[in-house]
Amino acid sequence: MIQWRYPLSDIGFGKEEGRAVLRVLRSGWLSTGPVTERFEKAFSEYLGGGCAIAVSSGTAALHLALAAVGMREGDEVILPSLTFVATANSVLYVGAKPVFADIVGPDDLNISPQEIERKVTKKTRAILVMHYGGYPCDMESILRIAKKHGLCVVEDAAHAPGSEYRGGRCGLIGEVGCFSFFSNKNLATGEGGMVVSRNKELAESVRRMRSHGMEALSWDKYRGHLSSYDIRGLGYNYRTTEIQSALGLVQLKKLERNNKKRKKLAEIYRNELREVKEISIPFSPVKDIPSYHLFPVLVAPSIDRNRVMERLKEFGIQSSIHYPAVHLFSLYRKQFGYLKGDLPKTEEVSKRELTLPLHPLLDTRDVKWIAKKLKIAIRESRIG
Numbered sequence: 001m002i003q004w005r006y007p008l009s010d011i012g013f014g015k016e017e018g019r020a021v022l023r024v025l026r027s028g029w030l031s032t033g034p035v036t037e038r039f040e041k042a043f044s045e046y047l048g049g050g051c052a053i054a055v056s057s058g059t060a061a062l063h064l065a066l067a068a069v070g071m072r073e074g075d076e077v078i079l080p081s082l083t084f085v086a087t088a089n090s091v092l093y094v095g096a097k098p099v100f101a102d103i104v105g106p107d108d109l110n111i112s113p114q115e116i117e118r119k120v121t122k123k124t125r126a127i128l129v130m131h132y133g134g135y136p137c138d139m140e141s142i143l144r145i146a147k148k149h150g151l152c153v154v155e156d157a158a159h160a161p162g163s164e165y166r167g168g169r170c171g172l173i174g175e176v177g178c179f180s181f182f183s184n185k186n187l188a189t190g191e192g193g194m195v196v197s198r199n200k201e202l203a204e205s206v207r208r209m210r211s212h213g214m215e216a217l218s219w220d221k222y223r224g225h226l227s228s229y230d231i232r233g234l235g236y237n238y239r240t241t242e243i244q245s246a247l248g249l250v251q252l253k254k255l256e257r258n259n260k261k262r263k264k265l266a267e268i269y270r271n272e273l274r275e276v277k278e279i280s281i282p283f284s285p286v287k288d289i290p291s292y293h294l295f296p297v298l299v300a301p302s303i304d305r306n307r308v309m310e311r312l313k314e315f316g317i318q319s320s321i322h323y324p325a326v327h328l329f330s331l332y333r334k335q336f337g338y339l340k341g342d343l344p345k346t347e348e349v350s351k352r353e354l355t356l357p358l359h360p361l362l363d364t365r366d367v368k369w370i371a372k373k374l375k376i377a378i379r380e381s382r383i384g
């Protein structure tokens, strides 16, 4: 195992998380219960309204969100290919067809509203957006297209807890939003996720599907609120645990401060790398209020990206690629016939993108050091 000097992400758990988890263990109730209810309430208050339903992962959140908006076999969902594979997999879970739309370009890695509109057919039912790195998508244009064609907008906000777009928090801009609390996300609980919506009925349906399609939880039975039950629709077991929710409550209190720290560090990266002509930094100038989940850079075509990553590794710096294009994975090529060249901008970025370490445990000196080493790595990775 490599001991990274600078891992891509890191978690800041302290005494308070320890105490919160111990309280849960001593309480004797571990599955979804009162602590999870408190986490849901605190999370929806943080977003500024709506309902929140805690689930076992961001992927579970996406599956439930698409099921709750009524996606079915034969429906088409338009989504980006420059995303984590879970975004697209969730479309397959409900039997719908993923229709990938290209990104805006190297300066804006989010899905392009024009490309979305080009992909609309009679079968399109939803647009599934992903706020890349926590930088909000052009939601105004996307909501306009959705309204025009009668489509529903689902947000994969896994990168975007705390991101703001025109005064509203990401996740509550479309019909339904999905968050992930996986270990490398801005709000980390190990595993976990949240579905959020202003639509009460939709939220209730997510709540039922989270636990087998039942109206109530074991917790309610334990409290004596329920003895028998009926099942009216198919459900799953996507419940979270009180341990995760206890961690979530503490991490949520730290989110705002952590996102501000990420912003400061991202600005230092920008300053340090501004003069490097073989590097371009997407999302410049920064618009809205991002959560700064990732710090992506694009290396020039004259630079061997993989060699840069190898050199960084030798310096103890972990880097990553966000993302290999989903439409070019074997599964997606075979099942839907996607080909190289289908999404030229996505494919181009996917070849040139490199993500640098960014998390609240870094300080100014760390970021300056990483930027310095990146410049050396770039210099040594010229092709030809």
Ligand SMILES: *Cc1c(COP(=O)(O)O)cnc(C)c1O
Pocket (backbone or CB within 6 Å): 057, 058, 059, 060, 083, 084, 086, 087, 130, 156, 158, 159, 180, 181, 182, 191, 192, 193
């Ligand atoms: C992390 C992530 C997910 C999945 O979340 P899990 O909690 O790991 O299931 C989905 N979409 C995006 C964009 C992500 O980054």
